[in-house]
Amino acid sequence: MRDNPASIEKLIWIMSQLRDPIKGCPWDLQQSFQTIVPYTLEEAYEVAEAIENQDYAELENELGDLLFQVVFYARLGEEQQRFNFDNVVAAICEKLIRRHPHVFANAELATEQEIKANWENEKAIERARKNQQKSLLDDIPNSLPALAQAAKIQKRCAHVGFDWDNISDVLAKVKEEVTEVEDELKADDIDDAKVAEEIGDLLFAVVNLARHVKQDPEQLLRQGNRKFSKRFQFIEQHHFDHNLDIKQSSLVELEQLWQQAKLCC
Numbered sequence: 411m412r413d414n415p416a417s418i419e420k421l422i423w424i425m426s427q428l429r430d431p432i433k434g435c436p437w438d439l440q441q442s443f444q445t446i447v448p449y450t451l452e453e454a455y456e457v458a459e460a461i462e463n464q465d466y467a468e469l470e471n472e473l474g475d476l477l478f479q480v481v482f483y484a485r486l487g488e489e490q491q492r493f494n495f496d497n498v499v500a501a502i503c504e505k506l507i508r509r510h511p512h513v514f515a516n517a518e519l520a521t522e523q524e525i526k527a528n529w530e531n532e533k534a535i536e537r538a539r540k541n542q543q544k545s546l547l548d549d550i551p552n553s554l555p556a557l558a559q560a561a562k563i564q565k566r567c568a569h570v571g572f573d574w575d576n577i578s579d580v581l582a583k584v585k586e587e588v589t590e591v592e593d594e595l596k597a598d599d600i601d602d603a604k605v606a607e608e609i610g611d612l613l614f615a616v617v618n619l620a621r622h623v624k625q626d627p628e629q630l631l632r633q634g635n636r637k638f639s640k641r642f643q644f645i646e647q648h649h650f651d652h653n654l655d656i657k658q659s660s661l662v663e664l665e666q667l668w669q670q671a672k673l674c675c
Contacts, residue, residue, distance in 0.1 A: 421478065422495055425485045443486055450479040451553075462632065530569045546570065557627040560617040568621075580615075580622045587612040637675070644671035 428438040453476045460469035484495035507514045512525065546566045550559060567573060574580045591608045594601065620627040645667045649656045656664075 418495075421481055422485075425478075425481045429485055429489065438482075441482070441486075443483065446479065446482055447553075450476075450483075453479055458632075462636070527569075530565075555628055557613075557617055557631060560614050561621050561627055564618055564621055574618070574622070577619075577622050580619050584612070584615045584619055587615045640675040641668060641671035644675050 427433070428435045431439070453472065457469065457472045457476055460466070460472045480498065481495060484493070484498050487497075488494040509528070511528065512518065546569075547563055550562050550566070552559070554562065564573070574583070587608065591605070591612055594605045594608050617627045620630055645664060646656060648654075648667055649659070659667075
């Protein structure tokens with residue numbers, strides 16, 4: 411089975427050799443659950459970047475790297491007699507079947523809303539079974555990127571009815587938060603902490619807007635980052651091509667180049 415290059419068993423075997431106490435890799439042997447978390451996050455972001463760039467050859471490689479992270483955790487779990495790779499696979503199989511009764515059982519879930527509601531109900535049942543949760547929000551990871559965390563908080567609250575009824579209310583809330591930021595900035599004695607608080611509220615409201623139009627705020631900001639970067643690089647290239655120092659250009663000149671960049675980037 412180890413001779414099959416496409417075998418998950420081969421990957422598990424490779425991991426076992428890397429962690430072999432006698433002939434394993436010194437770096438791999440030093441790792442723990444905690445130390446490989448940063449690598450897992452990095453690999454997940456590299457998967458996302460390959461997808462955003464539509465680089466599917468690179469995606470193939472990055473998915474392999476991400477899969478290796480799962481195998482690494484499973485190996486650590488096995489060594490500590492907590493769980494192994496088969497346990498990980500069994501758990502996700504059971505969960506997926508249970509959360510999709512409209513596929514694997516006879517439940518009638520005709521609309522996307524019904525499917526999502528069932529999914530959230532199942533997750534709520536799972537949280538209740540752990541008997542560790544006092545709040546709907548208790549198990550939302552603090553390590554999530556802030557935009558993704560905000561969206562998850564809002565989705566949890568919306569599931570129990572704490573949400574705006576329509577997009578007009580959501581937009582009104584965004585405008586309200588903009589006004590509150592403006593008011594703080596117009597104060598005679600500007601309170602930096604209060605300004606920061608109001609900007610945080612504004613960001614939270616914008617995440618809510620993205621959620622209501624069924625968009626991922628993290629993805630939207632990454633797209634915005636890429637668009638801005640391409641346009642700024644257009645301005646940089648203009649200065650390189652004409653042997654100019656960008657720091658010596660006026661804001662009016664830079665704005666003119668920005669408008670040109672918007673036509674092509």
